[in-house]
Amino acid sequence: xxxxxxxxxxxxxxxxxxxxxxxxxxxxxxxxxxxxxxxxxxxxxxxxxxxxxxxxxxxxxxxxxxxxxxxxxxxxxxxxxxxxxxxxxxxxxxxxxxxxxxxxxxxxxxxxxxxxxxxxxxxxxxxxxxxxxxxxxxxxxxxxxx
Amino acid sequence: xxxxxxxxxxxxxxxxxxxxxxxxxxxxxxxxxxxxxxxxxxxxxxxxxxxxxxxxxxxxxxxxxxxxxxxxxxxxxxxxxxxxxxxxxxxxxxxxxxxxxxxxxxxxxxxxxxxxxxxxxxxxxxxxxxxxxxxxxxxxxxxxxxxxxxxxxxxxxxxxxxxxxxxxxxxxxxxxxxxxxxxxxxxxxxxxxxxxxxxxxxxxxxxxxxxxxxxxxxxxxxxxxxxxxxxxxxxxxxxxxxxxxxxxxxxxxxxxxxxxxxxxxxxxxxxxxxxxxxxxxxxxxxxxxxxxxxxxxxxxxxxxxxxxxxxxxxxxxxxxxxxxxxxxxxxxxxxxxxxxxxxxxxxxxxxxxxxxxxxxxxxxxxxxxxxxxxxxxxxxxxxxxxxxxxxxxxxxxxxxxxxxxxxxxxxxxxxxxxxxxxxxxxxxxxxxxxxxxxxxxxxxxxxxxxxxxxxxxxxxxxxxxxxxxxxxxxxxxxxxxxxxxxxxxxxxxxxxxxxxxxxxxxxxxxxxxxxxxxxxxxxxxxxxxxxxxxxxxxxxxxxx
Amino acid sequence: xxxxxxxxxxxxxxxxxxxxxxxxxxxxxxxxxxxxxxxxxxxxxxxxxxxxxxxxxxxxxxxxxxxxxxxxxxxxxxxxxxxxxxxxxxxxxxxxxx
Numbered sequence: 001x002x003x004x005x006x007x008x009x010x011x012x013x014x015x016x017x018x019x020x021x022x023x024x025x026x027x028x029x030x031x032x033x034x035x036x037x038x039x040x041x042x043x044x045x046x047x048x049x050x051x052x053x054x055x056x057x058x059x060x061x062x063x064x065x066x067x068x069x070x071x072x073x074x075x076x077x078x079x080x081x082x083x084x085x086x087x088x089x090x091x092x093x094x095x096x097x098x099x100x101x102x103x104x105x106x107x108x109x110x111x112x113x114x115x116x117x118x119x120x121x122x123x124x125x126x127x128x129x130x131x132x133x134x135x136x137x138x139x140x141x142x143x144x145x146x
Numbered sequence: 147x148x149x150x151x152x153x154x155x156x157x158x159x160x161x162x163x164x165x166x167x168x169x170x171x172x173x174x175x176x177x178x179x180x181x182x183x184x185x186x187x188x189x190x191x192x193x194x195x196x197x198x199x200x201x202x203x204x205x206x207x208x209x210x211x212x213x214x215x216x217x218x219x220x221x222x223x224x225x226x227x228x229x230x231x232x233x234x235x236x237x238x239x240x241x242x243x244x245x246x247x248x249x250x251x252x253x254x255x256x257x258x259x260x261x262x263x264x265x266x267x268x269x270x271x272x273x274x275x276x277x278x279x280x281x282x283x284x285x286x287x288x289x290x291x292x293x294x295x296x297x298x299x300x301x302x303x304x305x306x307x308x309x310x311x312x313x314x315x316x317x318x319x320x321x322x323x324x325x326x327x328x329x330x331x332x333x334x335x336x337x338x339x340x341x342x343x344x345x346x347x348x349x350x351x352x353x354x355x356x357x358x359x360x361x362x363x364x365x366x367x368x369x370x371x372x373x374x375x376x377x378x379x380x381x382x383x384x385x386x387x388x389x390x391x392x393x394x395x396x397x398x399x400x401x402x403x404x405x406x407x408x409x410x411x412x413x414x415x416x417x418x419x420x421x422x423x424x425x426x427x428x429x430x431x432x433x434x435x436x437x438x439x440x441x442x443x444x445x446x447x448x449x450x451x452x453x454x455x456x457x458x459x460x461x462x463x464x465x466x467x468x469x470x471x472x473x474x475x476x477x478x479x480x481x482x483x484x485x486x487x488x489x490x491x492x493x494x495x496x497x498x499x500x501x502x503x504x505x506x507x508x509x510x511x512x513x514x515x516x517x518x519x520x521x522x523x524x525x526x527x528x529x530x531x532x533x534x535x536x537x538x539x540x541x542x543x544x545x546x547x548x549x550x551x552x553x554x555x556x557x558x559x560x561x562x563x564x565x566x567x568x569x570x571x572x573x574x575x576x577x578x579x580x581x582x583x584x585x586x587x588x589x590x591x592x593x594x595x596x597x598x599x600x601x602x603x604x605x606x607x608x609x610x611x612x613x614x615x616x617x618x619x620x621x622x623x624x625x626x627x628x629x630x631x632x633x634x635x636x637x638x639x640x641x642x643x644x645x646x647x648x649x650x651x652x653x654x655x656x657x658x659x660x661x662x663x664x665x666x667x668x669x670x671x672x673x674x675x676x677x678x679x680x681x682x683x684x685x686x687x688x689x690x
Numbered sequence: 691x692x693x694x695x696x697x698x699x700x701x702x703x704x705x706x707x708x709x710x711x712x713x714x715x716x717x718x719x720x721x722x723x724x725x726x727x728x729x730x731x732x733x734x735x736x737x738x739x740x741x742x743x744x745x746x747x748x749x750x751x752x753x754x755x756x757x758x759x760x761x762x763x764x765x766x767x768x769x770x771x772x773x774x775x776x777x778x779x780x781x782x783x784x785x786x787x788x
Binding site: 095 | 151153154156157160163164167168171176181184185267297298300301302303304305306307308309373381384385389419420423424425427428430431434
């Protein structure tokens, strides 16, 4: 798969980005010194469990924006305790950013330009959420009952 | 019924503004149709044959007068004076302009309504027993659970781009009026030996190209775990459901491919992994919601007597009125299947009348059913006659509940861009052929369902007699199926033989009905006779 | 003959390519021959049409008649609500649908 030059990057982390290209899941598990991995739609991210400590960057690919497997992969990683960078790459559109943030993504490498003003608006659209997810936002049911 | 608090209202209001922006960006050309389509579908906006179509959610089939009046208003102001009740208890408007959609959603939001996730690859409206809170045969009112699940599944971020649509059906009775076995997930509320509430969980039902009856994957799930368990089900499917062939992406295909035992095992495994995360809503939240569903203030000591001296009223009571758990009360079903009418369609004026009747006679509560009728769940028997008179004056008093003319029909090729054939004219011809009330009563219960294409929005697989429209070299052709049922005895109809023209299938159905009458034993419905004798006698009668 | 059709982006109406623009009336539709896809792309990109596609039609004395019943219904309106048809006053307008 040809890597398209990423025209832009959106990142919600204060630390420095990992400076190692992400390798496939199989390659990563075979290379004890690697710290960046790229997850494809069908990969089982739970295979990363023993390697979480060394992991700095997980890129999750969205070959088509309608392929929602990456949302589960992201959330599972956060549930496992992964705190490194979680980046959504590929066919990522501004209207998916909020759901992706909620699933634990904290950076984005879309293959088309995203208007940053539209992105900011999209991310701030909802004051309240119904469910707990990976972003730590307090769900409405908790607000109701303390 | 449930009332929004400020959080619910804020969420719906934010959705309206978000969609307003998205529509503006689409109209300005900042998004292609390909990019915009999933977004508008998440707000119930289809592009159909003649215009955009908006599907408004009527959560678990419960609506009040104020909301109904807004639907009537939308029909008049933004549409062409009518709406359509669907087989998932929602309402559709067929003539919507994209530029009006945000304003329509804003008007709906003011009365706590929306079109969220009513189409697209979303978790759709939860359907529920239309007799909830009124029938004696339920363990509790299932609707508080439906509301809890509705909130849990609204804008769930992990499941925003599922392989395909996802439909949940809910009942709290062994008599399944909600067809839960033909849903992606069917939930039956029950109690265990200790009296604790829980769910029987069925997964993998559905109609369409590859119909299946749902499989039992968990006999008793403690009620408080329903959200995390649903999350496990959805996650297993989101991760492993097929994404390569749109006809193979429903959860029923995954359940079938893995086998129900393996599917259940994977769900249990996932559930074990996530149970401790605290995603479940606490009992207090259930109780908060349930407080909106306490029984209405029924009058006590009312008489169960009814003056049935008016024969037309008596006929309506006989067919359309069911027993209520409270003495002196009844459940009244209003048939939207007038002979020669359009199944499920209601004019704005009729919607206003339904609002008035619900408000005046039924504790402000109306229930659309998946059979495209509506129910007044809590009427005093003493009021039945007055109600019937008003219905009669408005053409809404057809006494045909569950009779052969109580036909479920999708909109079909008259409205729907997916259809192969029209369904409504066929429904009209069939209703006219069997119009004679005495003949209908003699035939008895016969659930006839028509779909204009394999997507099965008319639920033809679940019809005692089902009709499926197919395209045969550019002409409309109709296949006949027998033996389906959406009730607790769920079964899928079987095609009886080669297809027919529109007039041909009317004749074929008549021959089948006459055959049934000739060979039935005492008390047998058409479905029972078919199950007893099989297809051959009917094939013989139809094809000679 | 080939016709190009679609829906108006903003109001959702069924529209037909006339050679110069879009009309609600199929009688005004022109034969796009093999140019349909090309025109469709330009028009969709300019947001003058949503979901355009090419269909087969036969010429007739009253203008093009779409070959498939679905397109004839799109051209005239729902057969079960003649009052909502494109030309409700013209009783013969939909006579070719079925």
